[in-house]
Amino acid sequence: MTNTNQTFRIAVLPGDGIGLEVMAEGVKVLRAVEAKLNGMQFELQEFSVGADEYLKSGDPLPPATFEAIKAYDAILLGAMGLPDVRWPNGVEMTPQIDLRERLDLYCGLRPVKLYHAQDTPLKKYGAGEIDLLIVRESTEGLFSSRRNKIPAGAEVATDTMKITRHTSDRLFRAAFQQARQRRGLVTLVDKANVLPSMAYFRGVFDEISREFPDVRTEKVYVDAAALYLVQRPHRFDVIVTENMFGDILSDLTGGLVGGMGVAPSADIGDKYAVFQPSHGSAPDIAGQGIANPIATILSVAMMLDWLDQEETKRGAAMIQRAVELVFRAPANRTRDLNGLLSTRQMGDLIAERITGVS
Ligand code: ATP
DSSP: OOOOOOOOOOEEEEEEEEEEEEHHHHHHHHHHHHHHHHHHEEEEEOOOOOOOHHHHHSSSSHHHHHHHHHTTTTEEEEEOOOOOOOOOOBOOOHHHHHHHHHHTTEEEEEEEEEEEEGGOOTTTTTTTOOOOEEEOOOOOOOGGGGOOOOOOOOOOOOOOBBBBHHHHHHHHHHHHHHHHHSSSEEEEEOOOOOOHHHHHHHHHHHHTTTTTTTTTTEEEEHHHHHHHHHHGGGGSSSEEEEEEHHHHHHHHHHHHTOOOOOOOOEOOOOOOOEEEEESSSOOOTTTTTOOOOHHHHHHHHHHHHHHHHHHHHHHHHHHHHHHHHHHTTOOOOGGGOOOOBBBHHHHHHHHHHHHHOO
């Protein structure tokens, strides 16, 4: 083993609702991994961002915080937003989406993996047979209209699907690179038969695909993709799609492997990256200590992988392995997966697995 003696600085944004509870377990697991890595340290600094911060300061993402977190090597986020805390115009605050746009985190990686056959509503699939990655464009697409103002009394409301060449190029290259490290298939999900913007998206995809002759490609309309994901999820490897389609399909695929509590994500740009569970602040279960921390713990693994050092990659693999081992026992489940474990007990189990393995 080489002694790398490296310190990574991580900005930790627990956020709102269950964000605080699941983040505590994510940090616990990161500390357990840190103790196993050779010469690798993590300096964590917490920042208050989200609906609760809005109640305190009037801004869910204060400018000073935004500037400060940019100086960190990576950003770890819990969940943000609360249904009762809204802007004066009634819209919910979503600083996590603001972060994606302002930090140019165009590439949303959402791995979907079934650890145990008991956790899928599709009972005919065995563990390991659902293993795909959604690459979701995260800064434009249909979400680009989210700041549209519809005048009171308007008779028509229109949103725009924005697709740019610059972002699509980078998104597709990222998807092809991911496929090279996986099973070598990229599926473009679009609606090119109806929407001109999607036909344009497809054209860019075809161009970029020529740079990756070793990667197989296919194109599926989004409606058919929803069907195939339920009927034959094992046929997919990497799915690349626009923002809104990716938002919807990643909830669907989360459902295939046990729900949002096991769905991690990474929002990656050329300079910055944010790692967070795919779920929201889940106010319905917040404060009860029953949220599933697995999505956050797996997001910590994605962060370690992205930090791209031999030792951090080893740490990421340790977390993956610990989750796999813990999930082997059907009783090791939180409430969302019909188990009895609390958030903290699940975090403890994963951390103990890591502490116990070399
Ligand atoms: P957002 O729009 O902010 O993503 P949402 O409205 O889609 O949020 P979530 O907060 O993701 O909703 O929650 C959706 C459902 O999933 C809720 O019933 C919630 O209790 C459940 N849920 C979400 N995350 C978890 C978790 N980590 N553990 C257990 N249940 C969860």
